[in-house]
Amino acid sequence: MNPLTKGFEGIISxxxxxxxxxxxxxPIRLPxxxxxxxxxxxxxxxxxxxxxxxxxxxxxxxxxxxxEYAARLTIPVLTLYAFSSENWKRPEHEVNTLWxxxxxxxxxDLVTLQQNNIRFNTIGRISELPSTVQKQLAHxxxxxxxxxxxxxxxxxxxxxxxxxxxxxxxxxxxxxxxPIEAFDIESCLYTAxxxxxxxxxxxxxxxxxxxxxxxxxxxxxxxxxxxxxPDFGGLHLLKAVHE
Numbered sequence: 001m002n003p004l005t006k007g008f009e010g011i012i013s014x015x016x017x018x019x020x021x022x023x024x025x026x027p028i029r030l031p032x033x034x035x036x037x038x039x040x041x042x043x044x045x046x047x048x049x050x051x052x053x054x055x056x057x058x059x060x061x062x063x064x065x066x067x068e069y070a071a072r073l074t075i076p077v078l079t080l081y082a083f084s085s086e087n088w089k090r091p092e093h094e095v096n097t098l099w100x101x102x103x104x105x106x107x108x109d110l111v112t113l114q115q116n117n118i119r120f121n122t123i124g125r126i127s128e129l130p131s132t133v134q135k136q137l138a139h140x141x142x143x144x145x146x147x148x149x150x151x152x153x154x155x156x157x158x159x160x161x162x163x164x165x166x167x168x169x170x171x172x173x174x175x176x177x178x179p180i181e182a183f184d185i186e187s188c189l190y191t192a193x194x195x196x197x198x199x200x201x202x203x204x205x206x207x208x209x210x211x212x213x214x215x216x217x218x219x220x221x222x223x224x225x226x227x228x229x230p231d232f233g234g235l236h237l238l239k240a241v242h243e
């Protein structure tokens with residue numbers, strides 16, 4: 001019996017597509033870090049002639065599903081691209097709604113994170129976020145700090161180029177010996193101490209990396225699916241890992 005199926009007992013049918021995919025996975029070869037570009041909320045809403053915000057609301061459900069599946073798969077690290085630095089250019093009401101949805105998620109799903117032994121954290125310029133969001137993030141980070149299972153990172157106000165700018169400025173302030181080596185940069189990344197992503201997943205079909213983890217994905221496998229993020233769930237994650 002594949003040990004991975006133990007995490008899904010009572011959750012999926014033994015004869016389901018998910019069960020068959022799980023049987024094919026080699027636990028030893030599972031990704032140590034999966035990063036996901038969650039794209040397609042707006043298109044999902046437009047296709048259904050709904051306001052964009054309804055696409056974001058539907059996307060939150062996919063976030064919950066994928067986090068739980070990844071934890072059950074015993075993936076050590078999961079990083080979700082939730083809000084890029086470029087997203088500030090969106091209409092103010094949409095940005096404010098995104099922060100409200102994030103706060104709602106953090107309040108409602110803290111129990112789920114605890115039950116699944118997930119340790120929560122963030123990457124990005126968090127100090128530039130609304131104070132109410134910062135406070136809620138800090139609370140969940142503190143409450144889950146002793147959990148020993150999967151590490152979940154939300155990339156918020158994140159930009160791969162900005163991350164490298166922050167790295168170089170930190171190095172310039174902290175040292176006077178040059179040249180700088182690759183390990184010096186890696187030690188100052190937002191993701192310092194984490195394995196680089198083995199697998200980068202992008203939903204929505206766009207063939208680009210959108211300024212996400214530019215240094216870290218140098219050798220990542222890239223999996224692009226046409227499935228829009230609100231339609232992406234545990235089964236799709238399993239397919240990506242299997243591929």
